[in-house]
Amino acid sequence: MNYRCRQRRFPYFAMEISNTPGKSQKGAREGGKGINLPSTRKLAPFRGKLLDWFGEHGRHFAWREPDASLYVRIVSEVLLQRTRAETVSAFMPSFLREYPTWETLVNVSESALAESLRPIGLYRRRASSLQRLAQEIVRRKHIYPTDREELESIPAVGQYVANAILLFAHASETPLLDSSMARLLRRYFNLIPTKADIRYDKLLQTMAYKTIEGGTAIFLNWAMLDLAALHCKPTSPSCNTCPLRRSCHFAKNSPVPPLRVAT
Numbered sequence: 001m002n003y004r005c006r007q008r009r010f011p012y013f014a015m016e017i018s019n020t021p022g023k024s025q026k027g028a029r030e031g032g033k034g035i036n037l038p039s040t041r042k043l044a045p046f047r048g049k050l051l052d053w054f055g056e057h058g059r060h061f062a063w064r065e066p067d068a069s070l071y072v073r074i075v076s077e078v079l080l081q082r083t084r085a086e087t088v089s090a091f092m093p094s095f096l097r098e099y100p101t102w103e104t105l106v107n108v109s110e111s112a113l114a115e116s117l118r119p120i121g122l123y124r125r126r127a128s129s130l131q132r133l134a135q136e137i138v139r140r141k142h143i144y145p146t147d148r149e150e151l152e153s154i155p156a157v158g159q160y161v162a163n164a165i166l167l168f169a170h171a172s173e174t175p176l177l178d179s180s181m182a183r184l185l186r187r188y189f190n191l192i193p194t195k196a197d198i199r200y201d202k203l204l205q206t207m208a209y210k211t212i213e214g215g216t217a218i219f220l221n222w223a224m225l226d227l228a229a230l231h232c233k234p235t236s237p238s239c240n241t242c243p244l245r246r247s248c249h250f251a252k253n254s255p256v257p258p259l260r261v262a263t
């Protein structure tokens, strides 16, 4: 698929898109076995519209730049949990000046690191998580495990950060599934929650993996996160201006004012 003509705001967009599917976490694609999945006919238009929209309207953050290091990408994902991307984006430059490498996170006291993280909240917990992750990565000489179980055995690495490491370090097709992406997927595909905790909702997890198949996993992840933040908000989603509105279950079944048609 060629997105070259649609990548006005992301000059590196076309370069990184390939038609070769990325490596997939073992078992992820078989996750649909035994699950009553919604029709996958909607997947291709879903991906296409998302990527088109992202090329024009995707948000720019330092961790998304093509030359962003693995360190920057993974640290930002740790900080993005439970925090708005714009808040992390404003905070990152000063943080990276103070802590430019995993080693600098190891060689500081946890209390000093917590103080540095105070402006974005949850600072004690984040300091502990970041430092334990940094210690492990330095101990492993910057070799990131490829195995999910091994990754999740690292202190402070949960499903979300493990997915981010697999996605960015190993080009594995893993979803950055958080509550925002979950909201979008549930509305669009009409996924009835089977578990309150999204980590254990097998249907949601399976659809999250399926939506990012096809070789553009990083961009599809970012596109879903951006669309959820800018259109598919928790309350009052702006369906009328959403690029997915024509095929979205929620939009088609909600009392949303009809689109104005030019006469």
Ligand code: SF4
Binding pocket: 184, 187, 188, 231, 232, 233, 237, 238, 239, 240, 242, 243, 244, 245, 246, 248, 249, 250, 251
């Ligand atoms: S049409 Fe509405 S509910 Fe559907 S994805 Fe877009 S904003 Fe969300």
